[in-house]
Amino acid sequence: MDTYESKTPVGETITKSTNVLQKVPTGIKGFDEITVGGLPRGRTTLVCGSAGAGKTLFALEFLVRGATEHGEPGVFIAFEETAVELTQSVASLGFDLDGLVASKKLAIDYVHVERSEILETGDYDLNGLFVRLEYAIASVGAKRVVIDSLETLFSALGNEGILRSEFRRLFRWLKDRGVTAIITGERGDGTLTRHGIEEYVSDCVILLEQRVHERFATRYLRVVKYRGTMHGTNEYPFLIHAGGISVVPVTSLGLTHIASDERMSTGVPRLDAMLGGKGIFRGSSVLISGTPGTGKSSLAAHAVQSACRRGERCLYFAFEESQGQFVRNMRSIGVDLKPWLDQGRLQFHASRPTLFGLEMHLANIHRLVEAFDPSVVVIDPVTNFEMVATNAEVRAMLMRLVDFLKSRGITAVFTSLTAGSGALEETDVGISSLMDTWLLVQFLEGSGERNRGLYVLKSRGMSHSNQVREFHLGSHGIDLLDVYVGPAGVLTGSARQTQEAKERADAIARQQEMDRKQRDLARKRAQIEAQILALRAEFEAEEQEVMAILEQDKRRELVLGRDREQMARLRQADPNKQQNGGGAG
Amino acid sequence: MGGSEHDDGRNGKTPSAVVGDVDDFWAQALVDVPRETYVLRLYVVGNSPRSRGAIRNVRKLCDEHLAGRFDLEVHDLNQEPWLARDAQIVAAPTLVRERPLPVQRIIGSLSDIERVLVGLGVSPNPAVDP
Numbered sequence: 001m002d003t004y005e006s007k008t009p010v011g012e013t014i015t016k017s018t019n020v021l022q023k024v025p026t027g028i029k030g031f032d033e034i035t036v037g038g039l040p041r042g043r044t045t046l047v048c049g050s051a052g053a054g055k056t057l058f059a060l061e062f063l064v065r066g067a068t069e070h071g072e073p074g075v076f077i078a079f080e081e082t083a084v085e086l087t088q089s090v091a092s093l094g095f096d097l098d099g100l101v102a103s104k105k106l107a108i109d110y111v112h113v114e115r116s117e118i119l120e121t122g123d124y125d126l127n128g129l130f131v132r133l134e135y136a137i138a139s140v141g142a143k144r145v146v147i148d149s150l151e152t153l154f155s156a157l158g159n160e161g162i163l164r165s166e167f168r169r170l171f172r173w174l175k176d177r178g179v180t181a182i183i184t185g186e187r188g189d190g191t192l193t194r195h196g197i198e199e200y201v202s203d204c205v206i207l208l209e210q211r212v213h214e215r216f217a218t219r220y221l222r223v224v225k226y227r228g229t230m231h232g233t234n235e236y237p238f239l240i241h242a243g244g245i246s247v248v249p250v251t252s253l254g255l256t257h258i259a260s261d262e263r264m265s266t267g268v269p270r271l272d273a274m275l276g277g278k279g280i281f282r283g284s285s286v287l288i289s290g291t292p293g294t295g296k297s298s299l300a301a302h303a304v305q306s307a308c309r310r311g312e313r314c315l316y317f318a319f320e321e322s323q324g325q326f327v328r329n330m331r332s333i334g335v336d337l338k339p340w341l342d343q344g345r346l347q348f349h350a351s352r353p354t355l356f357g358l359e360m361h362l363a364n365i366h367r368l369v370e371a372f373d374p375s376v377v378v379i380d381p382v383t384n385f386e387m388v389a390t391n392a393e394v395r396a397m398l399m400r401l402v403d404f405l406k407s408r409g410i411t412a413v414f415t416s417l418t419a420g421s422g423a424l425e426e427t428d429v430g431i432s433s434l435m436d437t438w439l440l441v442q443f444l445e446g447s448g449e450r451n452r453g454l455y456v457l458k459s460r461g462m463s464h465s466n467q468v469r470e471f472h473l474g475s476h477g478i479d480l481l482d483v484y485v486g487p488a489g490v491l492t493g494s495a496r497q498t499q500e501a502k503e504r505a506d507a508i509a510r511q512q513e514m515d516r517k518q519r520d521l522a523r524k525r526a527q528i529e530a531q532i533l534a535l536r537a538e539f540e541a542e543e544q545e546v547m548a549i550l551e552q553d554k555r556r557e558l559v560l561g562r563d564r565e566q567m568a569r570l571r572q573a574d575p576n577k578q579q580n581g582g583g584a585g
Numbered sequence: 586m587g588g589s590e591h592d593d594g595r596n597g598k599t600p601s602a603v604v605g606d607v608d609d610f611w612a613q614a615l616v617d618v619p620r621e622t623y624v625l626r627l628y629v630v631g632n633s634p635r636s637r638g639a640i641r642n643v644r645k646l647c648d649e650h651l652a653g654r655f656d657l658e659v660h661d662l663n664q665e666p667w668l669a670r671d672a673q674i675v676a677a678p679t680l681v682r683e684r685p686l687p688v689q690r691i692i693g694s695l696s697d698i699e700r701v702l703v704g705l706g707v708s709p710n711p712a713v714d715p
Contacts (some may be wrong), residue, residue: 112673117687119704122694128662128674135666157676159693541642 021228024180027065030247042178046201050187054185061244063080067105072143075136077150078110083108105286107136113156126166237359240445267302270480276462283409289416290441296415300378301330308340312375318350319384334476358389366436381415436460444492453494623655626685628678639678642695
């Protein structure tokens with residue numbers, strides 16, 4: 001009899017459907033990832049939340065994306081806003097509802113129900129609404145339907161019994177029609193919807209919420225229920241920005257990113273040497289923490305400059321300094337960023353963290369990173385986000401940011417400001433576990449001055465130096481110097497210089513002493529050698545004398561012999577005697 | 586489906602205000618109002634018992650209490666679905682009083698004649714037993 005009675009008996013749709021629940025991509029950024037594919041096809045989803053939570057926009061984007069990106073026309077049954085109001089309110093998000101309506105991809109039907117105009121007498125049903133729905137669906141061949149918001153009927157029509165049974169019929173009818181539907185509902189006190197619509201929706205319930213923390217409102221989305229499929233159960237922050245809704249999944253990317261073996265320089269050669277000699281891994285995350293004025297930004301600027309020199313692109317998010325100020329300040333330490341800015345290799349985005357909420361910042365970074373596709377991203381400093389959110393939220397946001405950047409193979413440099421007092425290594429523990437490399441720049445106080453000391457607290461996947469280096473900012477950039485480590489502890493700055501001068505003096509003295517000793521030795525050697533020479537000369541002289549005497553004696557002997565013979569010859573008196581040897585003289 | 590077919594059946598007698606005679610104007614206006622034709626539209630969906638009951642009730646009501654000064658049209662939204670949108674129909678059956686203004690909607694099977702009369706702003710005809 002009644003045209004809008006359900007044609008299929010209860011239960012049949014379930015057995016008819018295939019084993020796998022089919023899903024319809026919503027086209028809403030991030031949402032399809034949370035729900036592993038989108039909303040259940042051919043089913044009705046309840047989107048509930050308090051006023052201003054973004055229900056209407058969520059539903060509308062579902063339709064607009066369906067019509068423009070997935071070839072699925074849609075019907076919007078509006079109870080709260082007229083088509084004109086609706087069109088105007090989403091025009092700023094880039095949704096051209098008029099255009100979609102004109103091209104028969106979208107039908108908007110504004111249902112006006114006003115309690116003061118309505119009088120109830122006797123029995124009725126909602127067949128009028130069914131007719132309108134049917135007509136609207138047929139007019140565009142709709143695959144998607146949004147009813148925003150059904151609960152308005154409760155305030156306009158008094159008979160709750162009739163409404164409830166009619167709603168039940170409506171949901172079954174929508175299911176039978178095979179359209180994927182979104183019903184919005186206002187959040188009730190302690191319940192998901194004010195009038196308990198959720199009891200009719202068994203397949204999928206999404207809760208939108210807006211909470212204010214420290215005067216900054218953040219929107220959250222949660223999949224309360226999604227029958228027959230796995231889905232993210234967390235509360236996911238989402239944003240409404242110039243392109244519609246962006247849900248930012250915390251862990252949708254997971255820890256599946258590929259780790260690069262490539263190393264890249266930090267721009268400070270001595271620091272590269274401390275990091276296993278080759279610098280940081282490409283695509284890793286680096287945290288530079290330190291007290292104010294320790295040169296965190298300068299370190300980051302070096303990394304940026306070195307990346308730009310290699311022809312890479314860098315994105316710098318500054319939350320403390322303006323671009324002009326930063327460029328000027330960096331020029332004073334010999335890092336000229338202007339050419340890179342001019343060439344478009346470096347993009348600088350300076351804003352106050354309080355400009356908008358944390359999620360907006362994150363989405364902003366997402367958008368700019370996707371548009372610019374840099375290889376290095378610097379966030380300077382991350383700690384300023386604590387002005388707009390709690391530590392836990394900042395940590396969650398950074399985790400998502402790190403995951404996002406890692407999944408794209410982007411090297412991320414975060415600077416973190418630690419309070420002037422207290423344990424430096426504790427304040428950052430929250431975010432440091434997310435980081436692959438953690439550099440700490442710290443003031444080393446002593447002898448009436450403060451000097452910067454740089455430590456590599458950790459660096460995953462490389463044998464990094466355990467040494468403290470003195471960090472010196474000069475007009476030509478960063479220098480890392482060895483510190484003096486002696487019995488008196490670590491000495492830096494002028495103390496180190498004094499110590500070094502003293503050591504130099506000592507060394508010179510020692511050298512001089514050694515030289516002197518050597519000279520003494522040489523002299524002694526020379527002396528001894530001279531003595532040896534003298535003795536030798538003496539000996540030689542004596543020897544010569546003796547030899548001369550011996551020669552004379554020999555010669556005299558010879559002469560004597562000859563003389564004797566001559567005399568004998570002269571005598572010739574007794575040759576026999578002579579022959580007998582010797583004359584009797 | 587019944588009802589008189591003449592279009593926009595108002596009597597066309599617009600009270601002409603005489604300058605400086607405000608009292609007369611209001612007196613005239615008050616006399617004129619009850620005589621205005623009731624423009625009624627009944628929207629039903631399908632040939633259900635509820636629809637038939639509503640049609641029967643509204644016909645009876647018009648004949649008995651608005652004799653000669655009503656313009657009733659009955660529409661089946663299954664046949665003319667676009668009317669549901671144009672006339673802002675949600676529930677069925679819905680009786681819409683388009684004239685006199687303001688627009689008033691009475692939903693339901695219209696079984697309680699007295700209540701319907703109150704809703705329509707029609708004083709019951711004393712000659713008819715309710």
